[in-house]
Amino acid sequence: MGKVRVLAGTRKGAFILTSDDKRRDWKIEGPFFGGWEIYHFTGSPVKPDRLYVSQTSSWFGQIIQRSDDGGKTWQQPGTPPGEATTTPEGFPKAESNKFVYDTSETSGAPLTTHMWYDGTPHPWEFKRVWHLEPCLRDADTVYAGVEDAALFKSTDGGRNWKEMSGLRGHGTGKFWSPGAGGMGLHTIVLDKSDPKRMYVAISAAGAFRTDDGGNSWKPINKGLHSKYIPNPTAEVGHCVHRIAMNPQKPGVLYMQKHWDIMRSDDAGDNWYKVSGNLPTDFGFPIAVHSHEPGTIYVVPIKSDSEHYPPEGKLRVYRSKAGGNAWEALTSGLPQQDCYVNVLRDAMAVDTLPSCGIYFGTTGGQIYCSPDSGDNWCAIARDLPAVLSVEVQTLS
Amino acid sequence: MIRIQLPYHLQNLGGVGPEVTLGLEPPYTVRTVLTALEARYPALRSAIVDVHTGKRRPLIRFYVCQQDISHEGLDHPLPAAIIEGREPFLVIGAISGG
Numbered sequence: 001m002g003k004v005r006v007l008a009g010t011r012k013g014a015f016i017l018t019s020d021d022k023r024r025d026w027k028i029e030g031p032f033f034g035g036w037e038i039y040h041f042t043g044s045p046v047k048p049d050r051l052y053v054s055q056t057s058s059w060f061g062q063i064i065q066r067s068d069d070g071g072k073t074w075q076q077p078g079t080p081p082g083e084a085t086t087t088p089e090g091f092p093k094a095e096s097n098k099f100v101y102d103t104s105e106t107s108g109a110p111l112t113t114h115m116w117y118d119g120t121p122h123p124w125e126f127k128r129v130w131h132l133e134p135c136l137r138d139a140d141t142v143y144a145g146v147e148d149a150a151l152f153k154s155t156d157g158g159r160n161w162k163e164m165s166g167l168r169g170h171g172t173g174k175f176w177s178p179g180a181g182g183m184g185l186h187t188i189v190l191d192k193s194d195p196k197r198m199y200v201a202i203s204a205a206g207a208f209r210t211d212d213g214g215n216s217w218k219p220i221n222k223g224l225h226s227k228y229i230p231n232p233t234a235e236v237g238h239c240v241h242r243i244a245m246n247p248q249k250p251g252v253l254y255m256q257k258h259w260d261i262m263r264s265d266d267a268g269d270n271w272y273k274v275s276g277n278l279p280t281d282f283g284f285p286i287a288v289h290s291h292e293p294g295t296i297y298v299v300p301i302k303s304d305s306e307h308y309p310p311e312g313k314l315r316v317y318r319s320k321a322g323g324n325a326w327e328a329l330t331s332g333l334p335q336q337d338c339y340v341n342v343l344r345d346a347m348a349v350d351t352l353p354s355c356g357i358y359f360g361t362t363g364g365q366i367y368c369s370p371d372s373g374d375n376w377c378a379i380a381r382d383l384p385a386v387l388s389v390e391v392q393t394l395s
Numbered sequence: 396m397i398r399i400q401l402p403y404h405l406q407n408l409g410g411v412g413p414e415v416t417l418g419l420e421p422p423y424t425v426r427t428v429l430t431a432l433e434a435r436y437p438a439l440r441s442a443i444v445d446v447h448t449g450k451r452r453p454l455i456r457f458y459v460c461q462q463d464i465s466h467e468g469l470d471h472p473l474p475a476a477i478i479e480g481r482e483p484f485l486v487i488g489a490i491s492g493g
Contacts, residue, residue, distance in 0.1 A: 035404055059454040059488045060404060060442040076438055097441050126447050 003394040004350050005070070006368075007051065008360055009038030012384035014053055016071045019379070021352050023370040026379045032074065033065065040131050040345060042390045047139035052158060054129040054144075062128050064096045064144075064158050077158040096154075099126050099146055102163040109169020114148065115177035124148045124168075131345060133188035137195065145185030149176060149202040151214070164214040167200065172219055172236045179203035179239050179258070186344055187240075192247040199253065199268060204239035207255065209268050220268030224257060242344045244286045249293035254323070256286040256298060256344070263323050274323020279310050285347035289372060290355045294322040297357060297373060299342040308339035316359070318373045332376035333367065340365070345388035352393055360386025397428055397473075398483040405443070405486065409436040414483060423478045425457060426469040443486060444469065458485040 002021035008014065013031025036055045044050040049070040055063040066077045078096030101124055102108035113121035127147045135141035140157040143164075150168045152161040176183060187201035196213040199220070206221040224238045231237075239258035246252070255262040255271065261281050262271040275281035280300045289295035298317050302310045309315060313336065316329040340363035350356040357373050360366045364383040369376045396416040406413060417431045426444075433440045445452050456465045459477050476482040 034407070057404070059402075059452065060408070061445055061452060062441075063408070098446055100447065 002352055004352065004356065005043070005048075005392040005394055006348075006358055006366065006379070007041040007043060007388075007390045007392065008366060008380075008383065008386055009041040009053070009345075009388035010360075010364070010384040010386050011037050014038040014041045014055075015380070015383060017366065017379055023352075023356055023368055023379075028380055029071065031384075032071065033063075036063075038387060039128060040388045040390075042132050042134060042388075043392050044134040044139045044142075045136055046134070048392050048394055050134070050139045050157070052132045052134065052142055054132055056128040062097050062099065062126075064129065064132075066096075066158050077156075078160070096158050096161070099129070099144070099150075099152055099161050100163070101126070101150060101168070102165040107165060108163070109165040109173075112174055114173055114183065115175055117178060119177075121174070124150075127182065128184075130184040130186045131188055133190060136190050136192055143188050143190075143198075145188050145200060147182045147184035148178075149183045149185040149205060151185055151188070151200060153214070166210070166215050167208060167217045170208075170217045172205070175234075175236050176202065176205035177237065187243055189243055189245050189253075191245075191250045193250045197250075197267070199243060199245070201240040201243050201255075203241070204237065204258070206236045206238040207240050207243055207268055220264070221271070222269065223264075223271030224262065225260070225273075226258065228258075241284045242286050244288050244296070246288040246290070246293035248291075252293060252322070254286050254288060254296050256283050258282070258304060261286070261298060261323060274319070276319070276324035276326055278317055278326050283342075284344035285342055285359065287347045287349050287357065289357075290349045290351045291353075292320070292355075292372075295320045295372070296323065297347065298326075299347070299359065301341055307341045312337050312339060314338040314340065314361075316357070316369075316373060316376075329369070329373045329376070331374065332369075332378075338363075343387055346386050348389045348391040350391045350393045356391070358389050358391050360389040362386065396480045397423070397431075397477060398480050399428065399432060400483045400485050402486060402488040404488065405439055408442060409439045411436060416480070423473045424470050425464065425467075425473065428473065428484055429469070454489040456485075456487045456489070458487060 006017040013034040015030035019026045033055045039054040051067040053065040065074045116122035129144045131145040133143040144152040151164045185202045189199040191197040201207045208217045209220045210217045226238045229237045241256045243255045251267040253264045261275045263274045264271045283300045287297045314333045317326040319326045340361035347359040355372045357369045362385040365378045366380040367376045368379045400414045
């Protein structure tokens with residue numbers, strides 16, 4: 001019998017929800033790190049009990065937490081309690097909460113500036129980790145997307161972080177500017193078929209791809225049209241909310257942008273719009289069915305000014321055609337007086353035979369559909385505002 | 396012994412109660428007290444003084460003997476009442492945000 005573990009990051013702590021493959025009865029544990037914003041909570045696909053948390057606070061800064069036993073116990077990987085903070089020779093030891101932009105002459109890129117909201121140059125400043133992406137092949141390797149946008153990598157389970165400075169330094173960085181929520185690198189997609197290829201998305205710079213393991217990067221925003229920027233088809237400057245890919249079909253990407261659902265069939269080299277018959281194509285998350293690479297899910301919200309579902313009806317939209325033709329999924333979802341939002345990292349799928357779809361709302365609910373979206377039920381109703389949802393399918 | 400009172404979240408992070416005590420050698424400044432605190436409780440590192448900037452985090456305040464010394468700099472000397480443990484060094488988080 002299979003088991004499912006949902007990892008939820010919320011504004012007031014992390015929660016773990018577990019169930020069997022029926023996905024009807026759920027046990028909820030938490031809050032872990034109660035009172036803290038948990039921007040992301042995820043687990044290693046190689047060692048599922050290896051969990052990582054981005055615990056962040058405007059008061060006390062960034063903490064990376066790690067569990068090696070499925071959430072029973074936690075530690076900051078760089079500074080286990082009671083351990084000396086320097087080596088016997090007096091050198092500072094690893095600090096898992098340190099994300100230092102690499103400006104070294106040999107491997108780094110000049111820190112310079114990025115663009116601020118008003119178009120003026122602004123210095124790069126680390127604020128928080130938005131997203132953690134464990135490696136598909138090694139439990140101790142994990143990537144971190146941070147604000148101000150940059151990509152970091154750890155190869156020792158989160159103890160040390162080194163910037164992959166080829167991204168920030170590839171040349172367009174000075175034109176990157178923040179979105180409403182800050183300039184965060186919020187999405188990291190690893191290509192299961194090619195360990196040297198990965199994709200990232202930044203608000204509000206756009207999407208980028210590396211084909212050489214992160215040494216060099218290129219913008220992949222051709223085909224995007226953003227009418228609110230001076231040059232609507234610029235190389236960078238687009239507010240990409242999320243990108244998603246099914247590992248069975250690498251190179252086919254889907255994007256939820258600040259308006260528009262987009263698709264690329266060539267690893268991001270070219271994008272085309274697939275919003276089709278959606279009532280509105282503004283939203284944050286996008287997810288792909290784990291067994292049907294052409295089945296995608298979005299949660300439209302009214303507009304960039306009104307971040308709630310149209311008509312007060314919470315509807316997930318599914319396309320089984322890779323876009324353009326969409327159907328509303330409503331069974332079990334509130335169809336009146338519902339004004340919650342679903343954030344970009346708050347939707348996920350499991351890999352059970354009947355693919356389960358999950359999403360968390362800013363109203364504190366987590367919904368699950370055990371049948372690919374046909375029917376939904378709330379598996380948690382009263383959590384704090386949900387910031388992220390990931391799902392592990394365990395045997 | 397120097398007494399330090401911590402806000403709720405740092406108590407949880409450090410696994411300590413509302414007040415901790417530290418033995419310290421001179422010089423007695425805000426910086427040396429916080430350095431000693433972080434050495435004793437590594438989980439608190441960068442939670443009060445940002446390890447990236449070397450500065451007090453903006454939503455944190457320091458009080459000694461009912462005086463706000465947050466803007467005096469980390470090398471501000473501590474008064475005798477703090478050094479002798481008669482009064483606590485207060486680390487206070489801003490009450491805001493919801």
